[in-house]
Amino acid sequence: MKPARFDYVRAESIAHAVEVLANAGGDGKVLAGGQSLMPMMNFRLVKPSVLVDINHIPGLDRIELGPGAVRLGALVRHRMTAQDLQVARHIPVLHHAMKHVAHLTVRNRGTFCGSVCHADPAAEMPMMTLLLDGTIHVASPHGTRTMAARDFLTGALTTALAADEMVTAVDLVPPAAGTGWGFEEFSRRHGDYALAAIAVLMERADGRVRNPRIAMMGIADTALRLTAVEAALAGREGRAHVFDEAAELIVASITPNTDLNASADYRRHLAGALARRALSQAWDRAGALSGGDTP
Numbered sequence: 001m002k003p004a005r006f007d008y009v010r011a012e013s014i015a016h017a018v019e020v021l022a023n024a025g026g027d028g029k030v031l032a033g034g035q036s037l038m039p040m041m042n043f044r045l046v047k048p049s050v051l052v053d054i055n056h057i058p059g060l061d062r063i064e065l066g067p068g069a070v071r072l073g074a075l076v077r078h079r080m081t082a083q084d085l086q087v088a089r090h091i092p093v094l095h096h097a098m099k100h101v102a103h104l105t106v107r108n109r110g111t112f113c114g115s116v117c118h119a120d121p122a123a124e125m126p127m128m129t130l131l132l133d134g135t136i137h138v139a140s141p142h143g144t145r146t147m148a149a150r151d152f153l154t155g156a157l158t159t160a161l162a163a164d165e166m167v168t169a170v171d172l173v174p175p176a177a178g179t180g181w182g183f184e185e186f187s188r189r190h191g192d193y194a195l196a197a198i199a200v201l202m203e204r205a206d207g208r209v210r211n212p213r214i215a216m217m218g219i220a221d222t223a224l225r226l227t228a229v230e231a232a233l234a235g236r237e238g239r240a241h242v243f244d245e246a247a248e249l250i251v252a253s254i255t256p257n258t259d260l261n262a263s264a265d266y267r268r269h270l271a272g273a274l275a276r277r278a279l280s281q282a283w284d285r286a287g288a289l290s291g292g293d294t295p
Contacts, residue, residue, distance in 0.1 A: 180286025182278030
């Protein structure tokens, strides 16, 4: 298949890019990595009248550590995120998750922000943005605004981004010192889309779970932040039966879809198994960082 006819514009600035998007009347698309957009165009699932190439806009390819957040610009590739020392030091769960993102050729071109904008329910980046209390920076001809990740991700391949807007960066909040993390993902082959995945953050004090954060993907129409499970887990003793109860609560609260890759029942079972592992991993790592306080 080949894409439908389209015009191409090389944007020289953010202002230029959003001006072209506005003039396209809702029929323009931003090209950064193109790892999702171009296949969809080839299958004519999307048929934009104009592609706005932002790859030559200066300053969008940076990872910056600021007060309370790590900022990833719109042209930060998956490979860059995986290799960045600031990410590895301040957000180790993200550093680990990058190993599961597609294949090397995709990681060389695909972008973190592009994956968040694509909002694939089986992609790691939307889930990690939810887990890390992400803030989305957006530009349009009318100015700039920010959105919390929970408001930005609205459904499968759907976001709150307007037709004349583009994402310029995503801010991620690094976990507090002493926070343990867990990450579990299952796919048929390495690099394939995940059938289910979970990421967990937690602290521990006096043998109890503090400030848990849990996000999942592959088990709904969009990535999920499991706030009800977090609330039920907070303050509990870090024991195996407590994590079993949390996993059972996750299983009871999700409504996975059945598709060609897995049934809803299988995904529900998988979510519980992965949750038990990730919760235990996060607890153990928190203990190692705090010197160990398991009763």
